Amino acid sequence: MNCEKYQDLLSDFIDGSLAPEDRNSVETHLNVCIVCSEARNDLGAIVGFCLEHRGEYDAVPNERALWLRINNMIEVDSASAPRTALPANAGSWVRLMNRSWQLSFPQLAAAVTVIIIVVSLFTIVGLRGFSFRGGSGVQSTNSVPPVGAVAVKERFRQQQQVIAYWNERVELNKARWNPQMRETFDKNVGVIDAAVNDSMRQLSQNPHDEVSEEILNAALNDKVELLKEFAAL
């Protein structure tokens, strides 16, 4: 074994997780190799420092102010969306959207009418979709343990149905949009689809990846929100 190979074993050596024969071999080498023993000492110093200072934390610059912000956000949260709140990150893509287009009053009035109609339709479609979940409701999913690839795929499939419905609505309106709106829409759909594909790929590799699951849910919710907004335009 050369120095490089010995140095690869140094962390396990320090952490005491080497097999006895490897441990002996590393020890023997460290006795004769200054370079490697210096590396061992340095890593040991880093690990030792961390251990010694474990449990010490930095103070928030203004603890009270942060608490007030959190408290406010929670109040706003529970006032606006009592129990069906989307994950906090939901809507971030939508929020990022460039809302520079203008609506005339008749357009606005028409939009409001369309929103009322489609929201009621959505509720029906949504209720049907979510009833598969056996009473678990529309709540964000991260609070439950990872449910495995099958449940994720099933939820994905249901969401896709909802998305397909809204997509149709959007397609009907697209012809009326100006190029700027079309561009905004395409750009946002692109970002969301990339997040969806990315999370799906992550989940297929690792079905217990809760972060990907959460991102997937948020992205699918965002997509529905985005389509709903644009279906009304």
Add this chain to the structure above:
Amino acid sequence: MAANETETPRTPDYELTQRSAEGDMKAFEELYQRHNRRVYSLCLRMTGNVTEAEDLAQEVFIQLFRKIGSFRGESAFTTWLHRLTVNQVLMHFRKRGVRLEQTTEDGEAPIQIVKGTENPNAMPVVDRIALDRAIVQLPPGYKMVFTLHDIEGHEHEEIARMLGCSVGTSKSQLHKARMKLRGLLRQQNKPK
């Protein structure tokens, strides 16, 4: 600057979570008082930016409030909260297009082994400021594993579960992180 958070709690965390789930903001505030530094410190180490860390910590506690009803007390509350924090940090990175595995796997430059016995720039005595400055420069994946293992004291099995990677990956990233930190600390020591 650093403070210890392990004062003896009067009410168990679990009881506070139950009361918070029923909307008792006083109970939730108590949880915040007990744990905000730990959450903030982790965010700070991971982002290296005070404002970002504060925003992330804020998001963690909002998420915590939303999910607190699902805490069943089967693990320590701190472990559960820590997982939530790690998830928020990971989401933060992903939203910004940073992927842990991109920066931590093969794309990383190999660790340089200093040849010869002379020692042009020895590693200085480790101190908090130097170490924090070095940690900030680590690629996100290294930073995460190093923070979780060496600073917070999690086992590789736990880390693997949190990050959705294998134990082997967690171990190899930790080693690379330590070696890289060593290099960064030595660089800091280099005479200007």
